[in-house]
Amino acid sequence: MTTTEERGRTYGYADLPALMSLMTGDEKHGPAATSTLDVLWVLYDRVLRVAPGRPDDPGRDRFLLSKGHGPMAYYAVLAAKGFVPEEWLPGFGSFDSPLGHHPDRTLVPGVEIGSGSLGHGLPIAVGSALGLRAQGYDDAKVWVLVGDAELDEGSNHEAIAFAGPAGLEGLHTVVVDNASARHARPGGLAARFEAAGWSVVTVDGRDHEALYAAFTAPHPGRPHAVVARVEPKAV
Amino acid sequence: MDTMRDRFGPVVTRLLDEDPRVAVVLAEIGADAFTDAARRHPDRVVNVGIREQLLVGAGAGLALTGMRPVVHTFASFLVERPFEQLKLDLGHQDAGAVLVSAAASFDWPAGGFTHMAPGDVALLDTLDGWTVHVPGHPDEAETLLRHAVAAGDDKVYVRLSAQSNAAGRPVDGQRFRTLREGRSGVVLAVGPVLDEVLEATSGLDVTVLYATTVRPFDTAALERATRAAGTDVVLVEPYLAGTSTAVVNDALSHVPHRVLGLGVGRRELRRYGRLEEHVAAHGLDAGSLRRRIGAFLGPGR
DSSP: OOOOTTTTTTTOGGGHHHHHHHHHOOSSHHHHHTTTTTHHIIIIIIIIOOOOTOOOOSOOEEEOOOOSSSSHHHHHHHHHHTTTTTTGGTTTTTOSSSOOSSTTTTTTTTTTOOOSSSHHHHHHHHHHHHHHHHHTTTOOOOEEEEEEEESSSHHHHHHHHHTTTOOOTTTEEEEEEESOSOOOOOTTHHHHHHHHTTTTEETTTTTHHHHHHTTTOOOOOOOOEEEEEEEOOOO | OHHHHHHHHHHHHHHHHHHHEEEESSOOOOGGGGGHHHOOTTTTEEEEOOOOHEEEEEHHHHTTTTTTEEEEEHHHIIIIIHHHHHIIIIIITTEEEEEESTTTTTOGGOOOOOOOOOOHHHTTTTSSSSEEEEESSSHHHHHHHHHHHHHHHHHHEEEEEEEOSSSOOOOSSSSOOEEEEOOOOOOEEEEGGGHHHHHHTSOOOOOOEESSSSOOOHHHHHHHHHHOOOOOEEEEEETTTTTTHHHHHHHHHTTTOOOOEEESSSSOOOSSHHHHHHHHTTOOHHHHHHHHHHHHHTOOO
């Protein structure tokens, strides 16, 4: 499904590599640059209730890119969905560009948080979910994307351990797992969310139908985590 | 007399009742004061447990959805421990919050250095855009808390302390008050050190200014005071000595001036005991202040 038009142009999933090339100068991109690409595409294409025409709608879904490193895939999806003009992409990282190597919410339309320092997105997402619940925006969902190695940061565990018992149903975490955490045990990722009372699904992070099913699985009374496995990061 | 902390729960509970934007975020400390409020506003009184990174991060998230978070714990765990959350989750995200601390520099001396935060205001000085209120009396704390919550989406720090002056004074959340006028120096007292400063300077020909809002710093009031009293300035602050010295230097950069910054020393005392003993150990009792101020202003002044 491709729905968004920018000045008559409609972008699809197949256009994302070309959009990324405007930033990287490379024709092809390895797994590291694209680890988040399919997750982002499925979320923005089929799941998130956000639109470039109403970026400040108080009842919109929130997507928080916590893992701010390597944001080319993110900017490519934002461009494809009409939040960011395609013409911005070639300036990536330059002094006059709003597109940095870590995103800044005050500079880029549709970006909900500035990230880069790891471990900040999940606690902010907890507060966002609390805030939407307190204001009666019961349909608004909060999504936060973290990396598996990012979960080394203890701040995440403060958020995970709180959100489960608090029954924060509006909170969703997608962990892009490229096996890059230094000290990890098999299954440890999902187990930590489960132990805190979250609903958890582990899927192939390249399989769009599997991702969509995981993203839309019901989880009454509990926050939801999706562990999206992609190719291990070459070390 | 009740304390500033005693006022915090009731005042913010009333604000919760009055304004649906207000939310309180706690990390166990002070939660007892919000038992009733939590019953009435279960979605707007949040106790995250002993998790101070989440405390500030969740406060920022609430603000990003349009709410006005009031975030509270001891100063050491509100400013020092989650300092990067202050810098990024609030500052970098351009999100506002009211941070209300307790325990100050040495409110609980028997608790030792882990619960002392003399450096809180100096740390906030490394960040942009913070308003800092330092009430000197529970009545002033009440007023300043209301100012803080009402300040749009500003980033505001309210520093509550067990140290207090005997009487509250009118405060407006902005300006310094002139309590005495003299011609041989300006002494600026911040919050709860005022009574000691007034006693220390009694009979001296100095202007005494009283500050309960120190950021932004009321440079206009200071400049006005120096016109009659001269440009010898003594700062007496209830936190790290010299915290505002640079601000005073900037304010008076166009004239020759001298500044003496008095406050809490950097060196760890490694002492327990009572609050008064720590006031004295840092040279902030009236007798010590009189000697130090007198020596700075010089004989015959």
